Amino acid sequence: MNILRTLTDLFLPRHCTVCGAELVNCEDFLCNVCLCNLHWITWNDTRDNPMLRSMWSHHDVEAAGSSFYYNSAYNFRNIFWATKYYGFPRVGEHLARLSFPRWQALGLAEGADAIIPVPLAAGRRWHRGYNQAEWIARGVATATGIQVYSRILKRIRHNETQTRKNPLQRRENTAGIFAVRKNSPDLNRLTVLLVDDIMTTGATLCDCIRALRETYPSIGIHIYTLGWAGNK
Numbered sequence: 152m153n154i155l156r157t158l159t160d161l162f163l164p165r166h167c168t169v170c171g172a173e174l175v176n177c178e179d180f181l182c183n184v185c186l187c188n189l190h191w192i193t194w195n196d197t198r199d200n201p202m203l204r205s206m207w208s209h210h211d212v213e214a215a216g217s218s219f220y221y222n223s224a225y226n227f228r229n230i231f232w233a234t235k236y237y238g239f240p241r242v243g244e245h246l247a248r249l250s251f252p253r254w255q256a257l258g259l260a261e262g263a264d265a266i267i268p269v270p271l272a273a274g275r276r277w278h279r280g281y282n283q284a285e286w287i288a289r290g291v292a293t294a295t296g297i298q299v300y301s302r303i304l305k306r307i308r309h310n311e312t313q314t315r316k317n318p319l320q321r322r323e324n325t326a327g328i329f330a331v332r333k334n335s336p337d338l339n340r341l342t343v344l345l346v347d348d349i350m351t352t353g354a355t356l357c358d359c360i361r362a363l364r365e366t367y368p369s370i371g372i373h374i375y376t377l378g379w380a381g382n383k
């Protein structure tokens with residue numbers, strides 16, 4: 152038992168990100184009940200699964216995985232809101248570190264040389280103070296020992312929010328928004344793990360893949376997102 156944490160919890164109680172219950176000594180960010188009830192994704196195949204098949208450029212991706220289902224109707228959306236909007240990106244980092252080893256055992260990030268988080272537009276990053284995908288990437292890096300490269304990709308134009316767009320509109324809205332920075336290291340013939348917070352239609356990830364392939368035609372690409380907005 153961590154005596155210091157017990158004492159700090161006494162005076163500064165921590166609360167579950169999902170249900171708000173007071174956390175006990177051994178719990179971090181989520182209570183054990185919410186952690187057990189999380190809609191974990193249970194596929195066992197990283198090379199052929201619903202997430203991969205739902206991407207229009209899936210033929211460019213060797214492997215993909217996501218930790219749990221995202222549905223804005225569930226309280227579990229609080230995990231993403233906390234990670235993305237409310238200044239608690241450590242929630243995403245923690246859950247990625249906790250859940251990635253299962254995907255690694257299934258071959259995700261096998262042979263990967265770099266982890267690349269999906270970048271935010273510079274203005275949005277400045278306003279938010281962080282990029283949630285970078286924090287999730289850090290969680291994966293802690294679990295795997297693979298280095299994070301957050302300055303390979305950049306967003307070259309700001310796109311409108313995707314929230315109310317259909318898959319085709321999302322694809323048009325994200326076309327050509329990413330590019331590889333000049334003077335980036337040569338990643339040709341290497342394998343990278345592209346990381347984002349949530350995959351909805353995959354349009355954002357597909358444009359990252361396009362940008363990477365344009366610069367590195369022989370790059371191997373794996374994908375990991377903390378949440379997947381597909382059907383259970």
Ligand SMILES: [Zn+2]
Binds near residue numbers: 171
């Ligand atoms: Zn809870």
